Structures are given as structure tokens and as C-alpha cells.
Amino acid sequence: MHQQNPDRAIQPANGHLAQLAADVLAMAKKDGATEADVVVADGENLSVQVRLGAVDRLTKAREKRLGLRVFVGKRSATTSTSDFSSESLRRLVSETCTLARAVVEDSMSGLPEPEQLAQEQPDLDIYDDTKVDAERQIELAKRAESAAMATDERIANSEGADFDSSWGRVVLGNSHGFVGEYRSSSYSLAVSPVAVDPASGAMQRDAWYDVQRKFIKLETPEAIGIEAAKRTVRRLGARKIATKRVPVIFDRETAGSLLGNLCSAASGYGLYKGASYLAGQLGQQVAPDWITVVDDGRMIGGLGSRPFDGEGLPTRRNTIVDKGMLASYLLDTYSGKKLGLPSTGNASRSVGESPSVGPTNFYLVPGTTPAEDIIRSVKDGLYVTELIGFGINMVTGDYSRGAGGFWIENGQLAYPVEEITIAGNLKRMFMDIESVGSDLVFRGRIASPTLKIAEMMVAGS
Amino acid sequence: MAQLIPLDSFGVTERDVEGALGRVKVRNVDYADLYFESCVSESVSMEESLVKRATKSISQGVGVRATAGEKTGFAYSDELTKRDLELAADTARYIAHSPGGTEPVPVPVRSRPTRDLYPVSHSQLEVATAERVALLNRIDEEARRYDPRIKNVMASFNTEYKIVMVATSEGTLIGDVQPLSRLQVTCIAEEHGNRQIGSFGGGGRIGFEFYRERDRYLDYAKEAARIAILNLSSDDAQAGVMPVVLGGGWPGILLHEAIGHGLEADFNRKKTSAFSNLIGKRVASEVCTIVDDGTLPGRRGSLNMDDEGTPTSRTTLIEKGILRGYITDRLNAHLMGIPVTGNGRRESYQSIVLPRMTNTFMLAGQSDPDEIIRSVDKGLYAVSFGGGQVDITNGKFVFSASEAYLIEGGKITRPVKGATLIGSGPDILTKVSMVGHDLKLDEGIGTCGKEGQSVPVGVGLPTIRIDHITVGGTQAA
Numbered sequence: 001m002h003q004q005n006p007d008r009a010i011q012p013a014n015g016h017l018a019q020l021a022a023d024v025l026a027m028a029k030k031d032g033a034t035e036a037d038v039v040v041a042d043g044e045n046l047s048v049q050v051r052l053g054a055v056d057r058l059t060k061a062r063e064k065r066l067g068l069r070v071f072v073g074k075r076s077a078t079t080s081t082s083d084f085s086s087e088s089l090r091r092l093v094s095e096t097c098t099l100a101r102a103v104v105e106d107s108m109s110g111l112p113e114p115e116q117l118a119q120e121q122p123d124l125d126i127y128d129d130t131k132v133d134a135e136r137q138i139e140l141a142k143r144a145e146s147a148a149m150a151t152d153e154r155i156a157n158s159e160g161a162d163f164d165s166s167w168g169r170v171v172l173g174n175s176h177g178f179v180g181e182y183r184s185s186s187y188s189l190a191v192s193p194v195a196v197d198p199a200s201g202a203m204q205r206d207a208w209y210d211v212q213r214k215f216i217k218l219e220t221p222e223a224i225g226i227e228a229a230k231r232t233v234r235r236l237g238a239r240k241i242a243t244k245r246v247p248v249i250f251d252r253e254t255a256g257s258l259l260g261n262l263c264s265a266a267s268g269y270g271l272y273k274g275a276s277y278l279a280g281q282l283g284q285q286v287a288p289d290w291i292t293v294v295d296d297g298r299m300i301g302g303l304g305s306r307p308f309d310g311e312g313l314p315t316r317r318n319t320i321v322d323k324g325m326l327a328s329y330l331l332d333t334y335s336g337k338k339l340g341l342p343s344t345g346n347a348s349r350s351v352g353e354s355p356s357v358g359p360t361n362f363y364l365v366p367g368t369t370p371a372e373d374i375i376r377s378v379k380d381g382l383y384v385t386e387l388i389g390f391g392i393n394m395v396t397g398d399y400s401r402g403a404g405g406f407w408i409e410n411g412q413l414a415y416p417v418e419e420i421t422i423a424g425n426l427k428r429m430f431m432d433i434e435s436v437g438s439d440l441v442f443r444g445r446i447a448s449p450t451l452k453i454a455e456m457m458v459a460g461s
Numbered sequence: 462m463a464q465l466i467p468l469d470s471f472g473v474t475e476r477d478v479e480g481a482l483g484r485v486k487v488r489n490v491d492y493a494d495l496y497f498e499s500c501v502s503e504s505v506s507m508e509e510s511l512v513k514r515a516t517k518s519i520s521q522g523v524g525v526r527a528t529a530g531e532k533t534g535f536a537y538s539d540e541l542t543k544r545d546l547e548l549a550a551d552t553a554r555y556i557a558h559s560p561g562g563t564e565p566v567p568v569p570v571r572s573r574p575t576r577d578l579y580p581v582s583h584s585q586l587e588v589a590t591a592e593r594v595a596l597l598n599r600i601d602e603e604a605r606r607y608d609p610r611i612k613n614v615m616a617s618f619n620t621e622y623k624i625v626m627v628a629t630s631e632g633t634l635i636g637d638v639q640p641l642s643r644l645q646v647t648c649i650a651e652e653h654g655n656r657q658i659g660s661f662g663g664g665g666r667i668g669f670e671f672y673r674e675r676d677r678y679l680d681y682a683k684e685a686a687r688i689a690i691l692n693l694s695s696d697d698a699q700a701g702v703m704p705v706v707l708g709g710g711w712p713g714i715l716l717h718e719a720i721g722h723g724l725e726a727d728f729n730r731k732k733t734s735a736f737s738n739l740i741g742k743r744v745a746s747e748v749c750t751i752v753d754d755g756t757l758p759g760r761r762g763s764l765n766m767d768d769e770g771t772p773t774s775r776t777t778l779i780e781k782g783i784l785r786g787y788i789t790d791r792l793n794a795h796l797m798g799i800p801v802t803g804n805g806r807r808e809s810y811q812s813i814v815l816p817r818m819t820n821t822f823m824l825a826g827q828s829d830p831d832e833i834i835r836s837v838d839k840g841l842y843a844v845s846f847g848g849g850q851v852d853i854t855n856g857k858f859v860f861s862a863s864e865a866y867l868i869e870g871g872k873i874t875r876p877v878k879g880a881t882l883i884g885s886g887p888d889i890l891t892k893v894s895m896v897g898h899d900l901k902l903d904e905g906i907g908t909c910g911k912e913g914q915s916v917p918v919g920v921g922l923p924t925i926r927i928d929h930i931t932v933g934g935t936q937a938a
Contacts, residue, residue, distance in 0.1 A: 051531075051731070059535045060552040061811065065520075081519040092519070099515045102590035103505070106513040133556065159733055159854075194733050194854055203731060205854035238855075243701050245937070273508060274649050274656060275615055352518040389510040389859030390848035391881040391933070393657040395649065400881040400933045401857030402700070402850070419857050421881045421933025423700060459883075459933040460699035 001094030016238035017042065018181060020084065021173035024068060027093040029175065033070040035111045036175045037311070039351050040066045043168030048134060050141040051160035058134060062139050067351035070096050074105040080352030090393040110268055111311070114176040116333075116343070118308040127183040130215040131168070137163040139219050140189060149194040152233045156214040156383045159192035159205060161225070165215070170306075172349075178312045186303070191228040196238045206386075213301050213445060231232045231385070234406075238416035241460040243405055246421060247381035248456045249374055249408070252323075252439055254384045257447035259364055261426055262293065263446060266320055266328075267346075267357040268335025277397035277427050278326065286326045286428045290367075293321035295330060297360030298346060304360040304445030310349025315360055318344050328356050364448045367436035371450040374435045376411035382458055383408050384422065403458075420460040465573045466626050466636030471497045471521070475569060477543050478628045482566045485527050485550035486630040489557035492791070493566075493630040493846075495546070495888035496524040496768060498623060498810040505590060506617035507597040510654075515590060524810040525549035528792050529557040530890070537811050567632030574637055574765035574772060578758045579666035581640040583622055588669045593618050596644075596672065600682040604648050607686035610693065612656075614651040614682070618642070618672075625641030627770035634771040640666050641761065641917060643906060646681045650689035657695075657878075659688030663904035664760045688845070688864055691876050698865070698880035698934025704837045705882065705927045706868065708844035709830075709901030713920030716751055716821050717909065718849040718858040719886040720744075724778050724786075725816040725911075728853050735887050736784065744784045745890030748826050751779040753788055755803060755819030761905040762919035766803070769814055773803040778821075778889070790816045808914035815911060822921030826896025830924040831894045835871040841880060841932055842866045842873055856886035881933035889930065895928035897924030 014292075021038040028036040043062035049057040066089070067080040077099035081092050132140075145161035165187045173179045190209035196202070208228035209218040211298045224396040248424040250258060270276035278286070287293075297315025299305050310313055311333055332355045334349035348358030375383060386404035399413065424432075437450030468475060477496060485493040499521040506514045522539040523546065534556035597616050599907040604614040619642060626636035643664030648656050661678065661684035672678040674896035707715060720736075728734035734746070743753070755773025764773045769791050777785045789797070792807030793816055806817040836844060843864065849860030861922050862880040866873045902921035 024840060052880045055532050057533045057535065057813065058552075058556050061537045061814065063537075063539050063811065065523075065539075068892055076513070077515040077517070079517040079519075083519065083521055088519075099517060099590060103513055103515050104511050104594070106511055109513070142757070157731070157733055159731065173596070203620065203733065203735065203854045205852065235855075240931070243750055243938070273615065274651065275658065279656075321567065352516060354514060354516070374618065388850040388852060389861055389881060390850065391859070391861035391879070391885075393658065394880070395656050396878075398879040398935075400861060400879045401858065402881065402933070402936070404857070418586055418855065419883055419885060419931065421700070421859070421883050423698075423881070423933050423935040425935070427796075457700050457933075457935045461931065 002189055017169065017171040018173065018179050024093060025088055025112065025173055025175055027090060028068065028070050031094050031097040032072055032167055033097055034073055037069050038173050038265055039349055040068065041168060041351050043166060045166045046134060046137065047164040048137045048141055048163060049162045050138060050145055052158055053142060053146065055138055056160055061447035063352040065234050068092065068096050069354055070100050072097060072100045072109055074109050074223060075100045075103050076109045077103065078352065078354045100443040108334060111174055111176060112313055112333045112343065113215060117176060117178045117312045118180060118314040121180055121182065121307040124298060124305040124307060125285045126213045126305050128185045128214045132165050132215060142187055144191045144225040144398060147222040148191050148229040151226050151229035153358035154195045154198060154233055155193045155229050156196040157194035159194060161191040164188045172312055174312060180308045180312055182307050182424045185213055187218050189218060189221060189224055191225050193228050193232045195236050204232055206232040206235060211303065213303065231379045235416050238404065238418035240419050243459045245455055245457050247378050247454060248441045249378065249381065249383045249451060249452045251383065251385050251451060252437065252450050254387050255370055255451040256446050257387055258451065259362060259448040261358045261392060262430065263362050265426065266330050268329055268331040268339060269357055270394055271329060275395050278393065281326050282329065284326055285324050287321055288433055289324035291321055291324050292319065292365040293432060294319055295359050295362045296367060299361045300360040303442060309345045310347035310355045312343045313343055313347065317347045331355050332357065359445050361442065362446045363440060364436065366426050366438050366440040366449040368438050369435055371437045371439050374437055374450055374452050375408060375413065378408045381408045383413055392411045399424050399426050399429065420458055422456050422458050424456040464638055465571065466624060468626065468774050470499060470624055471626065474539050477546060478569060479566065481525065481546040481550045482628060482630050484547055485554045486564050486566050487554050487557050488564055489529050490554055491529055493527045493553065494769065495628045496756065497626040497808055498522060502621040504617060504619045505593045505597065505602060505878040508615045509613065510601050512594045512597050516753045519872040522810040523549065525553045526630050527553040527557060531796060533775050533792065533813065535813050557762040561773045566630045569634035570632055571634045573635060576598065576765060578756065578765055579640055579802050580665065581668045590595050596678055597900060599696060600646055600678055603679045603682040603870065604646065604686040605684055608690050610650045610652050610690060611648050611686050612651045615647045616645065618644050629770065631772050635766060637765050639764065642667065644672055644678060644681060648685040648689040652693050655693055656791050657676045657689050657692035659685045659692060661685040661688065665759045665905040666763060667759045679847050691864065692878055695876040695878040697936045698877045698932060699936045699938040700932060700934045701938040702929050702931050704840035705932065706833055706837060706840065706842045707709040707922060707925050709897065709899050709922055709924050710904040710913045711845055711920065712843060712905060713822050713922035714846050714849045714860055716819060716823060716922065717920050718851040719858055719884065720751060720778065720819045721821045722851050722853055723790055723856060723886050726787045726789040726797060726817055729787055730793050730797050734853050739784045739887065742784055743782050745779050745782040746893045747782045748896040749779055749782050749890050749893055750824040752777050752824065753818050753821045757820055760902065760919045761818050761907060761917045764819065767805045767808045769805040771801050771803040771805060773819055776802045788816050788818060806916050808916055812914045815914065817911065817916050818909060818918050820902065820919035820921065822900065822902060823896065823923060825900035827896040828897050830899050833897055833924050833926045834868060834873060836895065836926060837868045838870060840868045842868050843880065851886065858886055859883045879934055883931050883933060889927065892928045893925050894928050895926040899923050
């Protein structure tokens with residue numbers, strides 16, 4: 001679809017990140033660190049926003065950051081800086097060691113064992129050096145927005161269309177001698193039209209987007225614009241509905257958000273603190289026995305794929321829910337030790353923080369039922385296309401959020417609804433899954449096909 | 462007066478700044494600015510009775526911006542050399558489509574904000590890590606002593622020390638030092654397999670001594686423990702439409718979500734806000750007057766100047782129910798022909814300026830808070846909330862109670878959990894029938910997200926009665 005310009009590859013801002021990491025590790029050792037690891041990340045970003053056919057915003061950036069974690073015995077501290085001058089780095093290393101000595105010993109702390117570290121670093125096809133210049137990005141964004149505006153005359157305004165391209169590089173090194181490096185890229189195009197109800201003057205906004213590691217894989221601007229317009233216009237005339245308990249279908253976007261909740265609940269840090277409703281549930285039934293949930297760090301071209309995790313362990317494919325049974329948590333070395341389990345290769349690392357746990361490509365394995373058939377199975381119920389608010393208690397699983405979508409009457413989407421809430425409990429909701437759609441699409445690290453939950457409380461008027 | 466910031470804190474000279482501004486201010490550019498920032502943030506945290514994590518992060522950089530009509534060109538760099546400034550300037554001016562023809566800019570004149578709302582020196586913030594560790598250990602003891610059912614205590618203490626400097630094509634060169642800190646406590650209570658959570662905390666643009674005054678930090682510990690224990694015996698909330706009484710302080714998040722965001726100038730210039738074209742119209746009952754005020758000493762949402770160098774101010778948003786004004790930054794105020802209110806804020810040098818709230822609250826009314834509760838036969842009394850969210854365009858907002866009670870026959874009876882309130886911004890305040898005389902500002906924990914940027918904010922509210930609002934919950938009424 002689009003032309004590539006392979007000869008215009010982005011040059012990283014700095015050349016020898018691996019050497020920099022090695023130098024910092026050597027300094028840390030000198031300052032008394034018994035173990036240490038260093039993350040260095042750099043990247044470039046270009047983004048444009050057009051609105052109503054004109055450029056609204058153009059942003060360009062280069063950035064870099066170095067993060068250091070040291071251990072002095074069983075004490076640990078983490079620091080980061082954007083200043084790579086040797087004087088500044090020397091000061092940072094010394095401060096980090098001092099900071100580590102100020103906290104208490106934690107018997108579980110430490111780097112992973114050397115033999116656990118990634119031996120090979122496969123190419124997961126997550127990098128594209130296609131440079132899309134500002135003019136081209138503006139043109140693509142304009143095309144997407146105008147396709148949205150042309151789709152329906154009720155699309156009378158716009159929050160704009162955004163094209164964003166980013167390239168980054170990550171180097172991780174540790175005092176066991178591990179050095180890993182990978183590059184990644186992402187290209188995204190999003191459109192956010194505003195529809196005005198000709199009768200009432202009421203407005204609705206919605207959006208559609210695509211994001212890909214490879215420029216060439218991005219949806220056409222026209223397809224994104226048309227989908228954005230359809231999603232926006234169909235919300236016009238939304239009404240409230242009476243409070244009642246009904247079957248609820250989550251479209252694949254909102255079902256993805258439920259999967260995100262499951263992912264948080266299955267993540268090590270909340271579990272060992274007793275702050276997750278899935279604590280102590282390993283090996284227990286958490287969903288019907290035909291449900292499988294996978295986290296796959298090695299998916300080719302995946303938005304969550306990476307060759308090694310935030311501690312240098314190889315990423316892998318973990319089955320989290322196997323035939324309805326909670327088969328694995330998501331763990332890094334520390335949270336694993338706290339739970340008496342090995343790491344699952346899910347350490348995620350933002351440069352200035354000690355590792356935490358994050359998903360790679362986390363999804364519910366699709367079924368064979370088309371989404372339309374799932375809708376057809378409901379006589380009186382709710383089809384959710386939007387969730388807002390933060391009414392989720394991870395400790396108890398209590399779930400109570402604002403929602404918007406469509407009322408289903410006799411298997412058909414009858415009319416849009418808004419200003420309602422849906423409430424239940426995540427533990428119960430996953431057990432109550434009645435059908436799974438065939439429509440899985442990755443538009444992020446976490447994805448789900450359409451899901452039908454047997455019953456939830458819907459509050460309206 | 463606030464401190465005068467030396468430019469060499471950023472390793473640049475006035476000539477560099479003048480040079481970069483001259484380069485970006487080409488003929489078609491209306492306005493340009495450079496925003497220098499250096500920020501040190503530190504955190505220590507405790508869990509399982511061990512203060513085992515400490516982090517420190519140092520960042521420094523410059524954001525360069527040019528505006529031409531509605532267009533904004535923006536670039537940032539974490540390198541502050543003359544060459545990096547020039548590269549950023551070239552990118553920023555790209556949007557003006559006039560490669561040559563730079564215009565001379567006035568020589569920047571250094572000044573400082575005329576007031577100092579947070580006279581905290583770095584040394585007051587930079588207490589020894591050992592002292593922070595001791596504070597967190599005492600919190601752990603206090604929370605566990607509150608009740609043996611408290612099984613885990615997590616606490617974190619975060620500080621940020623930010624030095625900023627804004628240089629504009631109009632000749633302004635003004636800087637500010639912005640300290641910020643927050644202490645947050647979370648407790649997990651457990652009884653017969655029932656686990657519940659409670660959180661409390663506070664902070665502001667204040668020094669470390671704030672937390673020790675009258676043992677404030679221990680109060681945070683007790684409050685977090687109290688809420689966790691209370692939730693052990695809470696019933697699930699009932700769903701339906703009912704009268705709701707909001708307590709003072711943090712429940713002011715209602716104003717932030719329902720009103721504040723919808724009054725940010727960018728959405729109104731683009732006419733994508735549910736409040737577009739409602740200036741001078743009634744959007745609330747007569748008892749409601751709402752302001753945004755960035756000038757309150759020491760508050761989390763306060764600033765001596767906004768991130769464009771404009772002094773912050775007190776802006777009346779709603780006066781006795783009538784919509785009076787918007788919250789503006791320079792660009793939107795200029796394009797709309799309305800006053801600049803000093804609300805141009807950004808998360809860091811890496812982000813663009815947007816109109817954002819500071820401290821948003823409702824002024825005190827006449828009613829006695831007890832009388833407000835007595836006036837409700839059957840409803841909800843909500844005193845604390847988790848987060849909230851709003852859809853600016855259709856005005857629908859949501860926020861979730863973290864501490865709430867049933868009101869039955871004019872009396873507070875049982876605690877309930879899992880209540881989510883949903884309503885419509887331009888409509889909800891028309892249903893406010895009583896406003897208490899007990900205005901309270903929040904404890905200083907709020908962070909607002911918009912377009913991926915987080916900034917510290919404050920909210921405040923007296924006790925109010927909303928005659929009817931949809932409450933979500935799992936139970937049938």
C-alpha cells in the first residue's frame with residue numbers, strides 16, 4: 001500500500017549504548033555494588049495532528065534515558081537520568097549505592113541466576129526503519145479525517161486525526177555479563193470524529209485507530225476514517241434504560257479491557273501483597289473449561305513482543321488460563337520468589353523503576369462463533385462498546401463502571417444507550433462467560449474476541 | 462517574591478536563548494517559547510514492614526514551541542547544547558511554512574513571579590533517606606496497631622523538585638522552583654477470607670515537616686486502616702436513581718470531572734465540549750459557585766506561574782449557577798479572544814501546553830451539613846472516591862465511591878461498597894439543592910490525566926445534596 005524508503009533509516013541518537021552500560025556497571029562495582037543492571041533506552045518520535053483539514057500540531061522528539069539498579073548485598077536502589085555525561089553518570093552511580101545502603105535488607109532481592117538469562121535473541125520482526133516524513137504523515141492523517149467527515153453528513157466536527165511514528169532501542173546489561181539489545185518501531189493512525197444530532201444538537205464523539213510495528217501493515221487511512229465515523233454516528237440518539245439484570249456482551253474493544261483486568265489480577269506484585277482477587281487461586285477453576293488465555297512474548301510482529309524481558313530472561317509463551325484453570329501467574333524474579341515460583345519471563349522495566357510485571361501479547365483464544373451470532377442469542381440485554389471510570393477493586397474483584405453501547409432486543413441492536421453503569425465481580429464474570437467470538441484482532445498488547453457474560457446488573461434510570 | 466532562576470542551571474546562556482528564539486520566530490510564527498526544565502524526583506516505599514525500595518530520577522531538557530494561527534509546532538530534546546536548541550527550533554517553526562525570513566525578537570528580560578506560594582528550599586525537601594525510612598516504619602506500626610485484621614501496609618513517600626524557565630518571543634524570561642511531595646498509605650484488611658483495601662494520603666507543595674506536624678502521617682495510617690476495616694463489613698451498593706449527599710473535600714472530584722474538563726478552552730474553541738456555547742447560561746442551581754484557583758499557598762494544584770510564565774489566578778467558572786468562564790492557556794485564549802487565566806500547563810518539557818485545572822472547588826453555602834443528611838429519606842452518603850472520568854463531548858462522567866454509607870430515614874446507617882455514580886455534566890449541578898457551609902479542600906493527592914499528560918491538581922467541596930443521580934451497584938434496590 002505505502003512506499004518504503006529503506007535508504008532513509010533513522011540513525012539512533014547515540015552509537016554505543018552497550019559500551020555505556022558496561023562502563024556504568026564497572027563504576028557500580030567500584031562503588032561497592034555486589035550486583036547491578038543497567039537499562040539504556042533511546043528513541044525518536046514524530047507525530048502530527050490535523051483537524052478539519054488543517055495541521056493542528058507537529059511534534060518531533062529525540063530522547064534517551066539510562067536506568068541503574070544496584071544491589072549492595074541484599075539492599076537495593078534504582079535511579080535514572082537523561083544526562084549521559086561521564087561526570088553526571090559517576091555521581092548517579094555513587095548516589096545509587098548510597099541510597100541502597102539506606103534501605104533495609106530484603107532477603108528475596110537480587111538479579112536472576114546467570115543460567116536463566118536469554119542465550120539467544122531471536123528477531124521477532126518488531127522493527128521497521130521506514131521513515132515517514134512530516135508531509136506524508138500529514139497527508140495520511142488528512143485522508144483519514146476527510147474519509148470520516150465524508151461518511152455521514154452528521155459528522156459535523158472533529159477532534160482531529162493523529163499519525164504517530166516512533167522508533168526505539170533498548171539495551172539491557174547486568175553484572176552477570178548479560179548484554180541484550182533490540183529495536184522496535186510503531187506506526188499509528190487514529191481519527192476522532194464528532195457527530196451532531198440534527199434534531200437535538202447533542203454531540204457524540206468516538207474514535208478508531210490502527211497501530212502496527214510495520215508501516216506497510218497499517219490499515220488504509222480511508223478504512224480507519226470510515227470505521228471511526230460509523231462508530232460515532234451510531235451513538236447519536238442514545239438514551240438511558242431502566243435498571244435491570246441482563247446478559248451483557250462486551251465488544252472486542254471492551255472485552256480487551258476485561259482481559260486487562262484479568263492480567264493485572266494474575267500479575268505477581270498484587271498477588272504476593274494479597275492485593276488481588278486471584279491470590280491463592282493457582283490451579284483453581286476461574287473460567288468455563290473451554291476458555292484459554294495465553295501470554296505470548298514471541299509472537300512475530302506483536303506489539304508486546306520482545307526477545308528478552310526487563311531482567312534479561314527469555315520471553316516465552318505462557319498459558320495463563322488452561323481449559324478454565326488458572327495455570328500460571330505473570331511473574332518476574334522477585335515476585336516469583338515471594339510466591340515460591342520461577343519467573344515467567346514477564347519482567348517489565350520502565351527505565352527509572354525496578355522491574356515490575358507486565359503482559360507481552362496477552363489474549364483470550366478465539367472461539368468459532370461470529371459476533372453477530374452472539375448478539376442474535378440475546379433477547380433482552382446490553383451490548384457494551386464503551387467503558388469509563390475506574391470502579392474496579394482488584395482486591396475483591398468488585399466491578400462497577402460507567403458504560404455505553406446498544407440495547408439488544410430480540411437479537412438485534414435496537415438503539416444506543418448511555419449514562420448507565422454495569423456492575424458485577426470479575427471472578428464471577430469470568431466464570432459466567434457464555435460465549436466467545438471468533439473475532440480476535442490485536443490492536444495493542446492485550447486483546448480479546450467478543451465476550452458474552454450471562455448476567456450483570458445494569459443501572460440506568 | 463519567588464527565586465530568580467539563573468539560566469546557567471540549564472547550562473545555557475542568554476545568547477543561546479535569544480539565538481534559538483530568533484531562529485524559531487520566523488515571519489509567519491505568531492509566538493514562540495522555550496521551556497527549560499530540570500527535575501529530580503525521589504521515592505521510598507514500604508511493604509510487608511520493610512522499606513525496601515528507593516528510587517531517584519533526574520531529568521533535564523527543553524521544549525521548543527512555535528504557534529501560527531491554530532497550528533503548533535513542537536520539538537523537545539534532553540540535550541541542551543546550542544545545536545540541539547537550533548534543531549528543535551527548526552522543527553518547531555516547520556509548521557509556519559516560511560523557512561527563511563526570521564524576525565528579530567526582543568532581548569529577553571529576566572523576571573520572577575511576584576509571589577511565592579511554596580517557599581520550600583531544597584534542603585527542606587531533601588531530608589536524609591533514613592528519616593523517610595523511619596517515617597514509613599512508624600506508619601506501618603500505627604496501621605497494624607489500629608486493628609489486628611490489618612494484614613499488610615504499603616506506604617510510599619514521593620518528592621519532586623522541579624526548576625523551570627520559560628523564555629518567550631515577547632521578551633519574557635521567567636522561572637520558578639516547584640517542590641511537590643506526597644505520602645500515600647494503603648492497608649489490606651482480612652477476616653475469614655474476606656479481603657478489603659483502604660487508602661489515604663496527603664501532600665502538596667510543602668516541606669517534609671508538614672507530615673510531622675500534629676503527627677499528620679500517623680493520621681494517614683489510621684485513616685487507611687479505618688477504611689479497610691470498614692469495608693470488611695460493607696454491603697454491596699444498590700443500583701438505581703437516588704438522592705446522594707457528597708461529603709466535603711475529595712468528593713470535589715465531581716466538579717473536576719463533571720464541570721472542569723468541559724470548561725477547558727481547547728474543547729470549547731473546537732466546539733467539541735458539551736459546554737460549548739453555554740457561557741451566560743444556567744448550568745447549575747443557584748446555590749452553586751465554582752472556581753478554579755491556582756493561587757492557594759502550598760496546595761498541590763497551585764503554581765506561582767503556569768508553564769507559559771503567566772501568573773496563575775482565581776477564575777470563576779460558575780457563579781450562582783450561571784456559566785461564566787473558561788480555563789485558558791495563551792493559544793486558546795488568543796484564538797477565542799478571551800482572557801488568559803494562567804492555566805497553561807504541561808507534564809514536562811516533553812509535552813505540549815494544554816489548558817488544565819489547578820485547584821477546582823465549590824464555594825461554601827448556607828446549609829448545616831447534618832441538616833443536609835437529615836433531609837434524605839433514602840439515599841447514599843459518599844465521603845471518599847477513587848478516580849473519575851468524563852467524556853467531554855457528550856458530557857457523561859463517572860466516579861466511584863471508596864467510602865460510602867446508606868442514608869435511611871435521615872440517618873447514616875450501613876457502609877456500602879462498589880457504588881459508581883454516573884451523570885451528565887451540564888445537567889448534574891442543576892440538581893444540587895443544598896450546599897453546606899463546610900468547604901473543605903482535599904488532602905493533596907490528585908493527579909489529572911489528559912492527552913496522556915499527568916499534572917498535579919486539587920479539588921474541594923462543601924457537603925452537598927444532589928436530588929437524584931444514577932448509582933451503579935450489583936444489588937437491586
